[in-house]
Amino acid sequence: xxxxxxxxxxxxxxxxxxxxxxxxxxxxxxxxxxxxxxxxxxxxxxxxxxxxxxxxxxxxxxxxxxxxxxxxxxxxxxxxxxxxxxxxxxxxxxxxxxxxxxxxxxxxxxxxxxxxxxxxxxxxxxxxxxxxxxxxxxxxxxxxxxxxxxxxxxxxxxxxxxxxxxxxxxxxxxxxxxxxxxxxxxxxxxxxxxxxxxxxxxxxxxxxxxxxxxxxxxxxxxxxxxxxxxxxxxxxxxxxxxxxxxxxxxxxxxxxxxxxxxxxxxxxxxxxxxxxxxxxxxxxxxxxxxxxxxxxxxxxxxxx
Amino acid sequence: xxxxxxxxxxxxxxxxxxxxxxxxxxxxxxxxxxxxxxxxxxxxxxxxxxxxxxxxxxxxxxxxxxxxxxxxxxxxxxxxxxxxxxxxxxxxxxxxxxxxxxxxxxxxxxxxxxxxxxxxxxxxxxxxxxxxxxxxxxxxxxxxxxxxxxxxxxxxxxxxxxxxxxxxxxxxxxxxxxxxxxxxxxxxxxxxxxxxxxxxxxxxxxxxxxxxxxxxxxxxxxxxxxxxxxxxxxxxxxxxxxxxxxxxxxxxxxxxxxxxxxxxxxxxxxxxxxxxxxxxxxxxxxxxxxxxxxxxxxxxx
Numbered sequence: 001x002x003x004x005x006x007x008x009x010x011x012x013x014x015x016x017x018x019x020x021x022x023x024x025x026x027x028x029x030x031x032x033x034x035x036x037x038x039x040x041x042x043x044x045x046x047x048x049x050x051x052x053x054x055x056x057x058x059x060x061x062x063x064x065x066x067x068x069x070x071x072x073x074x075x076x077x078x079x080x081x082x083x084x085x086x087x088x089x090x091x092x093x094x095x096x097x098x099x100x101x102x103x104x105x106x107x108x109x110x111x112x113x114x115x116x117x118x119x120x121x122x123x124x125x126x127x128x129x130x131x132x133x134x135x136x137x138x139x140x141x142x143x144x145x146x147x148x149x150x151x152x153x154x155x156x157x158x159x160x161x162x163x164x165x166x167x168x169x170x171x172x173x174x175x176x177x178x179x180x181x182x183x184x185x186x187x188x189x190x191x192x193x194x195x196x197x198x199x200x201x202x203x204x205x206x207x208x209x210x211x212x213x214x215x216x217x218x219x220x221x222x223x224x225x226x227x228x229x230x231x232x233x234x235x236x237x238x239x240x241x242x243x244x245x246x247x248x249x250x251x252x253x254x255x256x257x258x259x260x261x262x263x264x265x266x267x268x269x270x271x272x273x274x275x276x277x278x279x280x281x282x283x284x285x286x287x288x289x290x291x292x293x294x295x296x297x298x299x300x301x302x303x304x
Numbered sequence: 305x306x307x308x309x310x311x312x313x314x315x316x317x318x319x320x321x322x323x324x325x326x327x328x329x330x331x332x333x334x335x336x337x338x339x340x341x342x343x344x345x346x347x348x349x350x351x352x353x354x355x356x357x358x359x360x361x362x363x364x365x366x367x368x369x370x371x372x373x374x375x376x377x378x379x380x381x382x383x384x385x386x387x388x389x390x391x392x393x394x395x396x397x398x399x400x401x402x403x404x405x406x407x408x409x410x411x412x413x414x415x416x417x418x419x420x421x422x423x424x425x426x427x428x429x430x431x432x433x434x435x436x437x438x439x440x441x442x443x444x445x446x447x448x449x450x451x452x453x454x455x456x457x458x459x460x461x462x463x464x465x466x467x468x469x470x471x472x473x474x475x476x477x478x479x480x481x482x483x484x485x486x487x488x489x490x491x492x493x494x495x496x497x498x499x500x501x502x503x504x505x506x507x508x509x510x511x512x513x514x515x516x517x518x519x520x521x522x523x524x525x526x527x528x529x530x531x532x533x534x535x536x537x538x539x540x541x542x543x544x545x546x547x548x549x550x551x552x553x554x555x556x557x558x559x560x561x562x563x564x565x566x567x568x569x570x571x572x573x574x575x576x577x578x579x580x581x582x583x584x585x586x587x588x589x590x591x592x593x594x595x596x597x598x599x600x601x602x603x604x605x
Contacts, residue, residue, distance in 0.1 A: 031427065034508035038423035039435055042416045042479055049454070049476035050442050057453035104340065115341055117588075121348055124587035127537050128555040129576035133355035135562065136569055144354040147369045177351065231444075238446020240540045245562065259448045266452045267544070279449045290444045297440060 061276035070277050075253045076261065082168060083237070083257045083282075086175075091232050094176045095183060099225065102187035103213070123181040131245035134174050135161070138246070164254040167247040171255060175242045183228055190224040191217065223296075230293050237282060258282050359573035380574040391561065391568050392575065394549050402553040402579070405467055405542075406535040409474045413531040414524055416475065417482025422512050425487040426498055436487075439480035447477050448540050455544045465551040473541045478534050482527045489523035490516075522593060529590045536583050554579045 070076050105116050122130060137144045140159025149157040160166045194217065202208075202216040218225075240259045243249060249256040249264060256264065258278055266275030360376040383389045387396065420439075424432035454473060463469040497519075501511050517524070539555045546552040558575055561567040 031508055032429075035423045035427040035429040038419040038427070038508075038512070039429060039432075042420040042483070043435065043438070045416060045472070045476050045479065046438050046442065049472050050438075050445070050450070053450045053453040053457060054445070056457060057450060060453060060456075101344075104337075107337070111337075111341070115344065117591075119344055119348055120587075120591075121352065121584075124584045125352065125580050126555070126583055128539055128558055129355065129580040130351055132558060132562065132572060132576055133351045133358075136358065136573075137351060137354040142367050142369070144350075144357065144371070147371055150369065151371060177347070234444055234446060238448045240448045240451075244539075245559070248562070259446070262449070262452060263540070263544075266455075272452050272456065275452050279452070282449070286446075286449075290441070293444050294437070294440050297443075 057276050057280070060273050061280040063273065063277075066273055066277040067281065070274060070281065075256065076278065078254055079256045079258060079261045079278075080281075082255055085168065086172060086243075086257050087233060087236055090172050090175045090236050091229060093172075094180050095225065095229050095232060097176065097180050098183035098187050098228075099221075101180070101184045102191055103217070105184065105188055106191055120181040120185065122178050123185075127178060127241045128245065130178060131174060131241060134170070134177075135246050138170055161247055162251050164251065167251065167255045171242050171246050174246050175236070175239070178242070179232075183232065186228055187221065187224065190221050194220050227293070227296050230289060230296070234286070234289055234293065237286065355573050355576060358569055359577055361570050363568065363570055380570040381578070383571060384574045384578055389568065389571050391571055394552075394557070395554075395575070397550055398552055398554045398557050399579075401467060401546075401551065402536070402555070405470060405474070405553060406532045408467075408471045409478060409535040410528050410531040412471070412475045413478040413482050414528055417479050417486055417527060418517065418520065418524070419512070420479070421483050421486035421490060422516050424483075425490045426495065426511075426516065427508060436483070439483045442477065443480040443484075447473070451540055451544055454541070458545060463545075465546055465548050467546070467551065469545045470538075470541050470553075473545075474531075474535050474538060478531045481530060485523055485527050486520060489520060493519050525590060525593045529586060529593065532586065533583050 101119075105112055105119075136142075138160040140146060140157070140162060143157075143160070145160070146157035149155045158166060160170050198216065198220070199212075202212055207216050238259055239257070240263065243255065243257050243260045244263075247255040249260050253264070258281070262275040262279040264275070265278055266272040269275075357372060359380055360378065361370075361373040362375065362377055362379060384392055384395055387393050420435060423429045424435055458464055458466075458469040461469075493516075497515060498511050501515055506514075539559070542553050542556050543559065546556055549557075554575065558572060558579070561572060
């Protein structure tokens with residue numbers, strides 16, 4: 001962002017006058033006060049509501065004995081498996097679908113525009129409304145899905161949310177339902193940003209269809225796709241709503257992910273330290289992700 | 305003569321073959337588009353259809369295997385709007401809370417975000433990159449991971465059941481995005497505009513108010529929509545921090561009956577639809593601006 005920053009640090013023997021000027025970034029006294037005053041509100045919010053909770057959370061979860069207790073808990077072990085599955089399937093299936101669909105929506109025509117408008121509806125509907133509907137839709141006895149299966153094919157559908165794998169599958173599918181439109185729009189914008197000349201030249205050179213995608217479009221989209229995947233991984237790791245509303249962590253606490261397990265430990269079991277520890281155990285995954293992402297976001301200036 | 309016509313005939317035969325192949329491919333392509341369109345529409349609409357169907361059912365009809373209510377009625381919507389069911393007795397209060405939350409989060413996010421980006425991007429304050437990094441860090445920390453310490457801090461401050469505790473959390477998590485978008489968008493406005501105003505004697509605040517903000521209007525709309533929808537979609541912080549009937553927002557009230565066996569599903573779905581209306585309306589009204597904001601700066605990778 002500001003590139004003149006680090007270079008001047010530690011340069012010796014500057015006169016005080018010049019030093020204070022350089023500290024102020026070349027702003028005159030009154031203007032410097034204004035500039036500081038403009039940043040203060042956000043800094044105050046950051047320190048009070050982000051930095052302080054982070055430090056406090058680190059302190060809460062700093063006892064090693066907590067982790068021994070946590071790792072011995074069978075529910076925690078299932079939760080880790082669920083989280084990995086949720087991340088691996090949720091992120092990748094969604095992103096891959098978004099990649100394909102963004103290509104589909106590049107087709108010309110009025111109908112495509114209309115279809116895109118319809119297709120983004122899940123993104124516009126609030127999570128709470130959508131997930132409550134899906135929760136009841138999957139009810140084994142009275143849910144719409146099983147009614148539909150029965151009327152169309154005379155199949156008695158299972159009680160989706162009463163079994164671990166179907167419940168987890170439902171959570172993942174709901175996540176895909178809700179968020180594919182958003183990432184499709186992002187990748188669609190990425191495809192639109194590819195200059196027409198490149199596409200035309202590639203077409204003349206015979207790179208159409210799959211070849212065009214593999215050799216021309218995807219290399220140009222790869223960076224955006226990578227950043228989107230990383231961001232989506234972070235967002236998904238912190239996702240509470242899909243699991244909470246659709247499976248509620250059930251049956252028998254078998255479909256929790258780390259975010260919901262932390263809240264359950266802290267509030268249902270009244271063990272906030274254990275809850276913080278559950279969330280903190282994701283740090284070995286979060287920290288490298290954050291480092292890579294911060295570097296990528298800073299250097300490539302992709303805005304999401 | 306004859307050879308020419310023969311050649312022409314040959315040529316036209318070849319071209320009809322090509323044309324036929326092309327037409328076949330186009331038919332196949334169109335069929336593919338049709339099939340995919342149908343699949344996408346069904347996939348998109350099933351949960352929404354379910355929501356609408358159940359909201360139109362009278363209470364007893366929910367527990368049947370129908371695909372469409374026998375006697376569709378808007379009674380449950382009427383009950384929601386008139387608070388006519390025990391479960392809905394505070395509906396307007398809660399809707400008001402949601403609205404207040406959304407408006408405040410939007411306003412403060414725009415205010416803090418634009419001030420910060422003005423200071424960093426336009427006035428080029430020293431060490432502005434540090435502030436940018438704070439924002440970037442906040443953007444990549446999952447909000448739900450901070451919920452437990454945040455809850456305890458708010459308890460200590462005595463801010464439990466106070467909407468402002470949620471507003472604070474959401475502003476803290478929404479502002480980083482605002483800062484990025486504003487800074488990125490601000491680059492398209494020449495810095496000379498600010499400088500000439502400065503030479504004319506305008507104070508930084510005047511430049512911010514009369515030059516920066518008006519020129520940033522499209523980005524303000526994009527980020528404002530983002531912040532409003534963020535607040536409208538958020539659940540966890542509201543759920544943890546708001547527990548009394550008069551302080552809670554619509555999502556918290558909706559979630560209360562999720563896991564009981566005798567949930568008033570038709571009322572819940574009607575509430576969910578009423579709650580979904582504002583963001584859908586806003587989304588379709590500001591759609592172009594929003595997607596512009598989402599990808600502002602494009603893909604320079």
